[in-house]
Amino acid sequence: MTVGLWLIGARGSIGTTVTAGLALLSAEASDLATTGMVSELAEFEGIGLPSPRDFVIGGHDLAELPLKGRAEELVQAGVLPAFALSLVRPELEATDARVCPGVQGGGRAAIEQIQRDLRSFSYQHGLETVVVVNIASTEPISPVLAVHESLSALDEALTAGQDPLPASALYAYAALDAGLPFIDFTPSMGAAIPALDELARARRTVYAGRDGKTGETLVKTALASMFGSRNLRVSSWSGLNLLGGGDGRALADPSRAEAKLASKARSVHETFGEDVAAPVHIDYVEDMGEWKTAWNQVRFTGFLGTRMTMQITWQGCDSTLAAPLIIDLARFTALAHRRGRTGALKELAFFFKDPLENSEHRLDHQFRQLVSWAQNLNPEPDRGTTVEHSAQTRGHVGWPGRKMRPAASQVSGHPSQEPA
Amino acid sequence: MTVGLWLIGARGSIGTTVTAGLALLSAEASDLATTGMVSELAEFEGIGLPSPRDFVIGGHDLAELPLKGRAEELVQAGVLPAFALSLVRPELEATDARVCPGVQGGGRAAIEQIQRDLRSFSYQHGLETVVVVNIASTEPISPVLAVHESLSALDEALTAGQDPLPASALYAYAALDAGLPFIDFTPSMGAAIPALDELARARRTVYAGRDGKTGETLVKTALASMFGSRNLRVSSWSGLNLLGGGDGRALADPSRAEAKLASKARSVHETFGEDVAAPVHIDYVEDMGEWKTAWNQVRFTGFLGTRMTMQITWQGCDSTLAAPLIIDLARFTALAHRRGRTGALKELAFFFKDPLENSEHRLDHQFRQLVSWAQNLNPEPDRGTTVEHSAQTRGHVGWPGRKMRPAASQVSGHPSQEPA
Amino acid sequence: MTVGLWLIGARGSIGTTVTAGLALLSAEASDLATTGMVSELAEFEGIGLPSPRDFVIGGHDLAELPLKGRAEELVQAGVLPAFALSLVRPELEATDARVCPGVQGGGRAAIEQIQRDLRSFSYQHGLETVVVVNIASTEPISPVLAVHESLSALDEALTAGQDPLPASALYAYAALDAGLPFIDFTPSMGAAIPALDELARARRTVYAGRDGKTGETLVKTALASMFGSRNLRVSSWSGLNLLGGGDGRALADPSRAEAKLASKARSVHETFGEDVAAPVHIDYVEDMGEWKTAWNQVRFTGFLGTRMTMQITWQGCDSTLAAPLIIDLARFTALAHRRGRTGALKELAFFFKDPLENSEHRLDHQFRQLVSWAQNLNPEPDRGTTVEHSAQTRGHVGWPGRKMRPAASQVSGHPSQEPA
Amino acid sequence: MTVGLWLIGARGSIGTTVTAGLALLSAEASDLATTGMVSELAEFEGIGLPSPRDFVIGGHDLAELPLKGRAEELVQAGVLPAFALSLVRPELEATDARVCPGVQGGGRAAIEQIQRDLRSFSYQHGLETVVVVNIASTEPISPVLAVHESLSALDEALTAGQDPLPASALYAYAALDAGLPFIDFTPSMGAAIPALDELARARRTVYAGRDGKTGETLVKTALASMFGSRNLRVSSWSGLNLLGGGDGRALADPSRAEAKLASKARSVHETFGEDVAAPVHIDYVEDMGEWKTAWNQVRFTGFLGTRMTMQITWQGCDSTLAAPLIIDLARFTALAHRRGRTGALKELAFFFKDPLENSEHRLDHQFRQLVSWAQNLNPEPDRGTTVEHSAQTRGHVGWPGRKMRPAASQVSGHPSQEPA
Numbered sequence A, B, C, D: 001m002t003v004g005l006w007l008i009g010a011r012g013s014i015g016t017t018v019t020a021g022l023a024l025l026s027a028e029a030s031d032l033a034t035t036g037m038v039s040e041l042a043e044f045e046g047i048g049l050p051s052p053r054d055f056v057i058g059g060h061d062l063a064e065l066p067l068k069g070r071a072e073e074l075v076q077a078g079v080l081p082a083f084a085l086s087l088v089r090p091e092l093e094a095t096d097a098r099v100c101p102g103v104q105g106g107g108r109a110a111i112e113q114i115q116r117d118l119r120s121f122s123y124q125h126g127l128e129t130v131v132v133v134n135i136a137s138t139e140p141i142s143p144v145l146a147v148h149e150s151l152s153a154l155d156e157a158l159t160a161g162q163d164p165l166p167a168s169a170l171y172a173y174a175a176l177d178a179g180l181p182f183i184d185f186t187p188s189m190g191a192a193i194p195a196l197d198e199l200a201r202a203r204r205t206v207y208a209g210r211d212g213k214t215g216e217t218l219v220k221t222a223l224a225s226m227f228g229s230r231n232l233r234v235s236s237w238s239g240l241n242l243l244g245g246g247d248g249r250a251l252a253d254p255s256r257a258e259a260k261l262a263s264k265a266r267s268v269h270e271t272f273g274e275d276v277a278a279p280v281h282i283d284y285v286e287d288m289g290e291w292k293t294a295w296n297q298v299r300f301t302g303f304l305g306t307r308m309t310m311q312i313t314w315q316g317c318d319s320t321l322a323a324p325l326i327i328d329l330a331r332f333t334a335l336a337h338r339r340g341r342t343g344a345l346k347e348l349a350f351f352f353k354d355p356l357e358n359s360e361h362r363l364d365h366q367f368r369q370l371v372s373w374a375q376n377l378n379p380e381p382d383r384g385t386t387v388e389h390s391a392q393t394r395g396h397v398g399w400p401g402r403k404m405r406p407a408a409s410q411v412s413g414h415p416s417q418e419p420a
């Protein structure tokens, strides 16, 4: 069954790396290519994950530079291997043709536009489902409003022509309302408000987030168990992140960095306690290109009160670290959806700095949660594969969740009435 | 029940810190003091571990500087808190009086001397058992001989007046033969030869080792799971250790460093594979005092083959890190012995760089092994607490294992014939 | 000739270390004690510097904890050697008795209060001069006002009962107006406004500043010549400073940190160019105690455009680094004053992050400036050592500059009219 | 005037980068390309250095992989910019055609072979002179023999068919004997024996060395003045160097590494004193490719004996750092030769880890030595440009030094008799 992978921010560094990576994975069975993919570990063999070859990619973006141009930049920057470019060029071009302009207005109209794009993608490729992943630039922190507290309040506001949602939440609403899985790899609002949790459960779909854990926080949460199991007390964990690239440029805006920093600090406090000093900074340093250096100093106390220090320098390529996780998340989420899960996939905490509905930050515990959850995903019959669906949709296995949103669609003249 | 803690190398940095630490733990219930003690974690509550107050310390050493003098040096060096000195002085002096000269010759005579010292310690304090811990200077690598392969061959060689064992193994032999638990916190031979494993099982006692895991290797094995669960491939793990102190001075001798380096490299290769480059160095830098800096560079490969780098600077105080583990090991080992375990305690791998009979190096896995083992230690009736024993030994609960070594003792006029 | 050393912030970490240090230097001729003192280098032998024993210390402070108590804290923190405490206790107590309450109000009244304190100190100890050094907590950045532009405008504002000067500038005014040398070791305003430069020259005295260069910036300016002479182009220099102590606590206030950060960034831009990215942060991390860790990443470009990276971790004890420089500065400044120099001592740039009237930041160049200046300080007859002075002032060699400020004193009813 | 640049090890990483670099410098006037070239600094303008365009490259090598292939590898490794390859391909091919097989035997025959190659290069291109630079793999340490002490003893041994010189010294002999400048950029013996110093002076030519200073030692000697001018005492300077590439592979051989380590340690001891602990290691870590990470820890003592720490991580590309220095050295040496200097060019210490006949290691002092020496290079008439020479040698301006070696050539049937 072909599954759609819809990337909000498809022409960014991660989006380009995901696209090139999936193309390379299909082109060659190189062992090296799957390095960094969690879903390729032995623990997940035989549980029914869709194959990387099962995905077709589309997305939204505000940028105009096509995937091919972006990929050339990433080769220059040492993110993509030079040899790869010729191999994946056709796939980059094909995918780029499936990238729609990102929404710029707001409110119900934007949601409907997004859903039209999603539906057209789904129909065109006869997709079982479409996993929507937010990898757009981090938004400034959005205030949490009263209308975010329930779906009815939110729908009322939207119907009244209000615009209470930042772009990330518009995409989340559109996806969930259409019964599609939604993943937020950024610290933006996305689906992380009660109204959208309600929507996900009402439409019997899933969501996961938020803020991919790929560097500094990955290390923090890996070391958390070391300090914990040795009964050593962390008294401060200070950090500086230097990065270039598009993400760095976006985060040079303090209001955007704030969201990211909040997400980073939360993980320290939830892991080591509120009284642990955890200053952290992000700086845009253009000459870092697509690379990031994170430096961390940990101070901890041992036997009889002696203070000691550990310092970590992490020099990683963010897109290389993030891209395989996007594929992992798409695979796990598509499977969970197929197996009838609904609501927040809190067992995917392993992938996130700020895991939704889960305050377990220790990486080893998160991994065991993931493994046992994945291994026990009920092999129920696939959702939405009923004959009528197929019949109705010319080979397309269900514009998922179509039948489940009468209320909302009545209110809003919802796109699910289409594609008449 | 009072338990003996017999430290080979009692007047060294670790020995002094253990002694001062146990005294402080008894003097005050400060939360800070137990920091760094694994056995104080909630996971081990109620499983029947002896209390830190249950221990009385003795030991062997070649050094003459008494514990009090050594402790003053450690205060200067920032290892022990200055305020502690006056509180623990009496205990340091009392313990120092129980330190016997370390053996310098070899063979059967040395073993008997050690056993006489152990027995006299045991009788004097009416001890349930005596946990013998090797924290003497690391020995040069000893060749593994044919006579190490079986107890009978070894006993034969000893009887023939040969001297096939380095000091660490003499201590191990003496302890195990007397039915006492033996722990090797160093990379020396200790009990790690088949003949001594046989001896431990024959005398129904336990042993554990080897080479305490307190710094560079602790971090390595904590991060192993991070790389593993993220499917990132480590291609090299290079390291430099700079340390002063007595341990540093001993390791300045290349033949001694070799043992330590072998133990460090083994953990990388067993964890990440034989083809991972793992150069590691130890340098004695006198001005480091009792502190150690370990710097490590890890190179790893991610998605599509991109290479990345992580560097770690660990600035720790080795004795502070090691001392609480010695207490932990004594508690776990005493309990295991009491509950009738015999042979290698491979579930204590968590504590060691080069765990005996266990090639699991990942810290989180080791911790779970430890927890589940400890929580399931059979609460059988304590060993050796039968009435006759008590009667025979004036309140002393059994010179453990006494009855079990007729053969050896016949051959050697073994001390177990005493203390008639 | 005895010289006064008047410390604004005398009970702070640096003040305490200076006092203990000078006492130790007098108590013993230990070579170790003078380590870190630039003025002890062979280059400055025989040029006529006052000896460390020639100084008597007094000062202002807002804090109540006496020097002895502060010194005990510094011993705990590893700044002062434990053995030193008993040796220097008497001197700490004697000095503490000479510490006056820091000014808290502003305007002319404050200036007069400061001058009364200075004069009384000078008379009591029969001082040749008094070098006033600002080592008080860094102030928030003060706006530069129009009245700062000339002495007459400033005096007019003061006379009109206005309060246009932050505390650091009040102290500077008081000192300079009294003909005394003034040194600003902080990034506060101090003497760095045209009006005070005018005042210094009018009173024929000297001043120097600002912001002592003891760590991160020291290294930056030491490496500047390396990159420069190898024609390597620095493209970014990013930094994070983690510190505890009183200075750290003060700098936790963003408005104070701003002054310090401006001073740090200026040195990068003046050295490497305006377009070099130079983000820098200061965080108060309480568990650092009196120590500081500064981490820096330098990115630079070499032949054919290849980018490379250098990272530096500096782990220093700020007061230990600063205290000897305070003594150096007092010695150089006292000598320059004695030899008739006036105005800004720009040749002392070597000591400062933000050198006044000097944009040379390269450490080696600054050192050569210092050496050649110091070696050529004209050995003219000492100022103010005429017989009449001595006669008039009962052994006290002149309340320096007394006769030289008729204009200002007429305008302001200035304390220089006293001590009639 | 065209000058020859003869590279021993022309097909290695440095050789390839020098060749590509000079070609790029000629192709475009990009400012970026000259980054890293000391001789391009304003200080050396107008002193008469030959231009980079004046050089024609040839050399010896044992390797077969042509320069073009090597350059492609260097592009992959991020040493050379990808765009460069097409620009410089013709020049790489032309130069490769001028690379002769390196000598493999020894003794007089080898010397003669080298001279034949040099002479043929010189004639073919009508060169003013040929600067011979050793950038071949570092040799194992060669024992210093009695026959190295004087030219006559050495010549006698060679005449007697002995083989007392390692390859580097054979090349040096050949060059100097032919009156050509010789530079040793490696720690090999090269010209660093009395006999060859005698030879250089006899033939009125110059030599310089040894072991290019491009990373760890560059930083050490840059910081030396910082510690020195601040009167801070370095007590240890420990280091680890991790590198891949051809140089790394060669240095994986402990007997070769020994030469390099000796050169590194010497610079610490000559700078900071013999009692400073200076352990240093080099490891071949294949996955580093053409990059090097050097980590250093410096411990130093400040005021009142407080110990502090500085750590440095240097992540450089050795060939990028070395190549421009080779060009610099060729330019300075050619000019010095032209201006009639003879013997060791000790004022080039700035470029070397182990400067010949100069124990000044402080980078800033070395730079000033270089500048003042270069600015005072006597603009005498060029050597060897007499008419007869030109006539004799078909436009070739003197096979330099030809007339000056009657003694040696009589003894040895020296090639200078040719090219009859």
Ligand SMILES: NC(=O)c1ccc[n+]([C@@H]2O[C@H](COP(=O)([O-])OP(=O)(O)OC[C@H]3O[C@@H](n4cnc5c(N)ncnc54)[C@H](O)[C@@H]3O)[C@@H](O)[C@H]2O)c1
Pocket: A008, A009, A010, A011, A012, A013, A014, A015, A060, A061, A062, A063, A102, A103, A134, A135, A136, A137, A138, A139, A167, A185, A186, A187, A211, A212, A213, A214, A215, A245, A246, A247, A250, A318, A319, A321, A322
């Ligand atoms: N790379 C990592 O390791 C990592 C980890 C955690 C989170 N993230 C987050 O992932 C996101 C993507 O990172 P990146 O490095 O690819 O950034 P990028 O800047 O290269 O790409 C972001 C893309 O999003 C597009 N975009 C912005 N606003 C949009 C909108 N409203 N609708 C549609 N497209 C929009 C931009 O045009 C751009 O092409 C960022 O928010 C980043 O913070 C990345």
Ligand SMILES: NC(=O)c1ccc[n+]([C@@H]2O[C@H](COP(=O)([O-])OP(=O)(O)OC[C@H]3O[C@@H](n4cnc5c(N)ncnc54)[C@H](O)[C@@H]3O)[C@@H](O)[C@H]2O)c1
Pocket: B008, B009, B010, B011, B012, B013, B014, B015, B060, B061, B062, B063, B102, B103, B134, B135, B136, B137, B138, B139, B167, B185, B186, B187, B211, B212, B213, B214, B245, B246, B247, B250, B318, B319, B321, B322
């Ligand atoms: N501290 C750690 O983190 C750590 C970790 C792993 C292993 N170790 C090992 O623990 C051991 C002790 O470390 P330390 O820092 O206390 O060293 P130390 O040098 O301070 O003490 C060692 C003591 O052993 C004594 N000794 C030497 N040979 C002896 C013998 N044959 N019999 C009796 N006593 C003898 C010495 O006299 C000395 O007092 C070393 O082997 C070290 O390698 C330490």
Ligand SMILES: NC(=O)c1ccc[n+]([C@@H]2O[C@H](COP(=O)([O-])OP(=O)(O)OC[C@H]3O[C@@H](n4cnc5c(N)ncnc54)[C@H](O)[C@@H]3O)[C@@H](O)[C@H]2O)c1
Pocket: C008, C009, C010, C011, C012, C013, C014, C015, C060, C061, C062, C063, C102, C103, C134, C135, C136, C137, C138, C139, C167, C185, C186, C187, C211, C212, C213, C214, C245, C246, C247, C250, C318, C319, C321, C322
């Ligand atoms: N230590 C260094 O390396 C270094 C380098 C450059 C600059 N400085 C600056 O030196 C200053 C002193 O540093 P420290 O570590 O001693 O700080 P500290 O906090 O220990 O001491 C500062 C002292 O100043 C006193 N003070 C504050 N305001 C005052 C006022 N208006 N009048 C009189 N006293 C006042 C405080 O009570 C305190 O005792 C700071 O401004 C710091 O930024 C220090």
Ligand SMILES: NC(=O)c1ccc[n+]([C@@H]2O[C@H](COP(=O)([O-])OP(=O)(O)OC[C@H]3O[C@@H](n4cnc5c(N)ncnc54)[C@H](O)[C@@H]3O)[C@@H](O)[C@H]2O)c1
Pocket: D008, D009, D010, D011, D012, D013, D014, D015, D060, D061, D062, D063, D102, D103, D134, D135, D136, D137, D138, D139, D167, D185, D186, D187, D211, D212, D213, D214, D245, D246, D247, D250, D318, D319, D321, D322
């Ligand atoms: N790159 C630096 O920063 C730096 C600094 C100081 C010294 N060096 C020294 O420069 C030398 C070259 O470094 P590299 O990175 O180019 O090494 P490389 O291994 O890439 O090149 C060395 C070349 O020398 C050739 N060679 C070996 N023996 C030879 C012989 N007898 N005759 C002729 N050619 C021979 C090899 O075939 C190879 O092509 C090494 O000795 C290195 O230690 C380099």
Ligand code: NA
Pocket: A354, A355, A356, A357, A358, A359
């Ligand atoms: Na959470």
Ligand code: NA
Pocket: C354, C355, C356, C357, C358, C359
């Ligand atoms: Na300036």
